């Protein structure tokens with residue numbers, strides 16, 4: 001299998017290097033051949049080519065079986081007057097590859113409960129799968145500035161909602177049969193469309209799935225107050241961005257949460273949900289687990305290697321159990337660096 | 347002073363009745379004359395007049411010194427095909443009165459820590475003031491449905507951002523001198539405008555205030571992980587809606603959080619941030635504290651009666667200290683009803 005690695009900026013190179021090491025170990029142990037190539041994206045790509053997503057990177061992604069990405073962005077490229085921003089590379093690759101379903105599983109690990117701001121008894125048994133729509137909504141609508149006015153347009157089509165709700169419905173069916181759709185239907189027209197389509201798709205295609213609707217403001221509350229009561233959550237792009245960062249606090253650290261971005265084809269994009277953390281970049285202390293767990297999702301969803309995926313997930317769990325905690329997690333002991341944490345998994 | 351009371355739907359009539367009782371007691375004790383009139387809004391207004399904000403209600407509001415509102419909405423009026431929705435009444439009165447700054451203070455009370463999902467040691471000393479922009483953004487932009495597409499437009503003008511940031515800057519100056527502005531400037535044009543204007547207004551008019559920018563997704567995390575590190579938070583309409591519901595979990599219950607909606611004039615709108623809770627309506631068990639605390643904000647901001655406002659806030663604190671907990675707060679003892687809780691305050 002061909003795997004394109006896009007380290008990106010900040011801690012991106014460190015955490016993707018750790019995940020590649022783990023993938024190499026999987027290849028060796030199970031007798032697979034994984035070919036890794038590297039590409040540029042984000043600030044690193046802007047510096048080298050002037051473009052946040054060079055054509056060469058996109059072509060390589062289209063030809064690969066899967067893409068493993070670190071993170072993009074940093075103060076160096078955040079000038080308000082900047083012509084091009086690192087984040088545009090990330091948004092452009094999601095859109096160009098048609099990766100409309102962003103899966104963000106949240107399963108708090110016992111070893112990380114100390115790092116969570118949430119009371120531990122609320123976290124027992126929490127196992128969420130957030131499905132965030134990733135190529136529509138206000139992220140990709142028209143953006144304009146005129147004189148003293150700025151404008152962003154949010155649109156959703158029936159087809160855009162259908163396909164992501166279908167993906168979430170299938171996940172709900174394979175899990176507990178419960179699906180929560182999040183919108184702001186008391187205010188937004190796009191949310192009213194979202195709610196109608198979600199209701200119809202689940203009724204017609206997933207009669208065995210129990211669908212509940214939640215307003216995004218209530219969900220922001222319930223997510224931390226009663227996280228055990230939810231299983232699969234499906235929502236639009238911006239709400240998903242906010243709710244998944246919030247949900248990461250259930251897991252104790254953003255440094256533990258992987259994601260898979262999927263479309264109709266087989267090529268998927270796998271990235272930690274954390275950012276490029278420029279403040280700790282290059283110091284060898286970044287938590288590599290989210291990226292390693294993203295590599296596990298890559299094995300599962302793009303390469304269809306379920307056993308191998310579980311093996312990586314179990315190895316991360318055992319490393320955490322054994323106390324292999326990085327600085328974001330270790331509150332009462334000396335933390336491990338990136339390489340040491342990767343070694344604990346290996 | 348003339349106070350217009352808009353009970354609205356669900357538990358609205360119960361909680362506003364409790365708050366009016368407290369205001370009457372304040373008038374008596376301090377020798378003020380408060381004249382109360384009642385008006386219709388939301389579902390109750392739809393039932394009586396077909397309109398969620400009857401002209402008569404709006405005229406009464408314009409003539410009053412302050413408006414005390416319960417809550418609007420309920421399943422009875424939530425039919426997806428409904429021509430008019432209760433929430434429209436609320437949005438329309440906010441807009442018509444020009445109430446662009448929604449102040450939502452969050453100060454966890456010791457007696458409510460048990461009800462919060464957050465670890466108690468993180469809540470010690472938390473004292474937030476969220477200033478939510480209330481008459482702009484995607485709430486009030488064009489909304490359209492065409493064939494299989496829905497569309498919501500978000501706009502912000504320089505003047506809209508300036509006035510709400512000014513209000514937040516003044517609050518920050520009177521408090522700790524720290525202000526956090528929340529946006530999604532790495533994706534939205536309206537957020538880039540927001541950030542530019544906030545930066546300029548604080549630099550030019552509040553040089554003594556320390557301004558920090560946060561992306562909304564990070565803020566959703568930090569708000570629960572490090573709530574003590576924030577003081578005044580200013581943000582746009584939709585982000586403010588989501589973040590304040592989330593922040594209510596710091597206080598243990600939505601039932602404790604008041605709000606004040608202010609414009610350039612003196613007439614302000616005061617309402618609890620919770621909804622109409624149709625499931626418990628009419629049972630006499632709703633928590634009246636958020637509405638009573640909203641009445642305290644009314645005394646402070648519209649009537650300029652600071653001592654009286656503090657007196658009410660202290661009375662609520664002492665009632666909580668004395669264990670006067672309603673069902674949403676009482677986890678290990680029999681809960682008090684709405685009237686009993688109001689009596690504890692009186």
Ligand SMILES: CC(C)[C@H](C(=O)O)[C@@H](O)C(=O)O
Nearest residue numbers: 087090091241273532533563
């Ligand atoms: C970097 C940014 C554009 C991105 C997003 O908002 O989608 C990030 O926050 C994420 O969640 O992947």
Ligand SMILES: CC(C)[C@H](C(=O)O)[C@@H](O)C(=O)O
Nearest residue numbers: 186187217433436437587619
């Ligand atoms: C009822 C609804 C329209 C309203 C809002 O979104 O503003 C409510 O959630 C609030 O926060 O006051």
